[in-house]
Amino acid sequence: MGRMTVNPAPTALWPAPHASGAVDATVHVPGSKSVTNRALVLAALASEPGWLRRPLRSRDTLLMAGALRALGVGIEEGVGPDGSGESWRVIPAALHGPATVDVGNAGTVMRFLPPVAALTDGPVRFDGDPRSYERPLSGVIDALRVLGARIDDDGRGALPLTVHGGGALDGGPVSVDASSSSQFVSALLLSAPRFNQGVEVRHTGATLPSMPHIRMTVDMLRAVGAQVDTPESGGEPGVWRVTPGALLGRDLTVEPDLSNAQPFLAAALVTGGKVVIPDWPARTTQPGDRLREIFTEMGGSCELTERGLEFTGSGAVHGIDVDLGEVGELTPGIAAVAALADSPSTLRGVAHLRLHETDRLAALTKEINELGGDVTETADGLHIRPRRLHGGVFHTYDDHRMATAGAIIGLAVDGVQIENVATTAKTLPDFPELWTGMLGD
Numbered sequence: 001m002g003r004m005t006v007n008p009a010p011t012a013l014w015p016a017p018h019a020s021g022a023v024d025a026t027v028h029v030p031g032s033k034s035v036t037n038r039a040l041v042l043a044a045l046a047s048e049p050g051w052l053r054r055p056l057r058s059r060d061t062l063l064m065a066g067a068l069r070a071l072g073v074g075i076e077e078g079v080g081p082d083g084s085g086e087s088w089r090v091i092p093a094a095l096h097g098p099a100t101v102d103v104g105n106a107g108t109v110m111r112f113l114p115p116v117a118a119l120t121d122g123p124v125r126f127d128g129d130p131r132s133y134e135r136p137l138s139g140v141i142d143a144l145r146v147l148g149a150r151i152d153d154d155g156r157g158a159l160p161l162t163v164h165g166g167g168a169l170d171g172g173p174v175s176v177d178a179s180s181s182s183q184f185v186s187a188l189l190l191s192a193p194r195f196n197q198g199v200e201v202r203h204t205g206a207t208l209p210s211m212p213h214i215r216m217t218v219d220m221l222r223a224v225g226a227q228v229d230t231p232e233s234g235g236e237p238g239v240w241r242v243t244p245g246a247l248l249g250r251d252l253t254v255e256p257d258l259s260n261a262q263p264f265l266a267a268a269l270v271t272g273g274k275v276v277i278p279d280w281p282a283r284t285t286q287p288g289d290r291l292r293e294i295f296t297e298m299g300g301s302c303e304l305t306e307r308g309l310e311f312t313g314s315g316a317v318h319g320i321d322v323d324l325g326e327v328g329e330l331t332p333g334i335a336a337v338a339a340l341a342d343s344p345s346t347l348r349g350v351a352h353l354r355l356h357e358t359d360r361l362a363a364l365t366k367e368i369n370e371l372g373g374d375v376t377e378t379a380d381g382l383h384i385r386p387r388r389l390h391g392g393v394f395h396t397y398d399d400h401r402m403a404t405a406g407a408i409i410g411l412a413v414d415g416v417q418i419e420n421v422a423t424t425a426k427t428l429p430d431f432p433e434l435w436t437g438m439l440g441d
């Protein structure tokens with residue numbers, strides 16, 4: 001079992017609202033973290049300014065924007081060309097060091113930015129939350145060294161570290177074991193159009209999690225004019241190639257974060273109610289789109305209409321046996337629903353979650369069991385046998401998805417208190433307001 005990160009500061013307890021009946025609400029979910037942070041990097045590396053509309057403003061994306069600004073990129077508040085508000089104008093500029101980057105505990109910032117830093121003309125120091133020192137990064141560090149970068153770290157292949165930008169990077173072929181995080185592959189691909197020789201990334205590990213997130217990287221690169229060859233476009237299995245070339249400045253509207261839609265859909269499922277999520281994309285690479293299928297198997301039904309995704313619970317919640325390797329970030333919310341189901345569940349393919357914001361397998365097991373549940377860890381996931389749960393404190397370990405998982409359980413179980421609900425600010429700062437708004441609708 002891995003180590004759970006514990007916030008040493010005493011933090012407030014949030015009484016998770018108990019649902020008195022079936023929810024019936026429309027919830028506007030803010031923009032996708034994964035899309036916003038990729039769009040910021042690509043816009044910063046482009047050869048002309050671009051627009052980002054309805055960007056997510058959360059801890060992870062503000063850290064990304066702050067880091068790019070520290071490297072010289074202009075990111076201004078603005079009104080988009082169509083007059084809509086809530087936009088960022090990204091103005092690329094020569095990338096400079098020295099600079100300091102705070103990654104917080106954002107996987108996207110700690111993995112996507114070292115390749116960008118290698119293109120600057122000076123030292124860029126990376127630091128972050130204590131947990132960021134424990135999260136895997138060696139795939140990015142080792143690969144960048146092979147591609148020509150100079151990096152000082154303390155020998156652990158992790159944060160903190162300094163990338164000594166040389167004004168350019170050779171690029172070329174590189175092998176990486178991305179079995180601990182798909183973000184290693186995404187990181188190398190995102191900056192590769194700016195490497196002298198582009199990149200050829202060959203994944204060498206036995207497994208590769210979160211493929212939809214790699215597809216998101218490829219799609220977004222292509223949308224700004226990059227040439228990318230992938231295993232899916234007829235290339236070799238496990239090999240991605242990016243050709244060097246200039247990137248376009250685009251006008252991109254960010255989709256709602258479908259993984260952050262999860263607790264609201266779960267609310268419809270566990271209360272036998274209905275939730276509508278406006279602007280659910282008809283086609284997307286976001287892993288949260290798989291919820292339509294997973295939560296249907298668990299007892300709900302859904303329909304994409306002109307109002308958005310209309311999701312309805314039947315009143316029954318069923319267990320599920322599912323491999324979540326492609327959609328690991330959905331695991332905490334699925335585990336919460338599974339703990340309230342009428343039959344056991346097996347969640348598989350997510351061993352790498354032990355190195356996410358916290359050890360999510362250990363944290364879910366401990367917190368659900370402390371409310372009276374019966375969860376056991378397996379080598380790559382969880383067995384969940386539903387039991388009658390009781391109230392108590394649900395600890396979050398600085399993990400936004402633990403907080404939302406606890407809130408789902410609180411809908412059905414009286415007296416659940418979430419410790420440090422404010423940790424949802426990592427990707428969804430408005431969570432408590434959206435949650436109580438949904439219940440009051």
Ligand SMILES: O=C(O)C1=C[C@@H](OP(=O)(O)O)[C@@H](O)[C@H](O)C1
Nearest residue numbers: 034181182183209210213328329
């Ligand atoms: O590239 C991305 O935006 C992400 C990739 C996934 O990371 P891992 O492959 O490390 O699980 C996912 O869990 C994370 O929330 C976001």
Ligand SMILES: C=C(OP(=O)(O)O)C(=O)O
Nearest residue numbers: 105106107108329356357
């Ligand atoms: C794993 C996650 O985040 P990160 O981008 O920090 O890896 C997550 O949001 O579930």
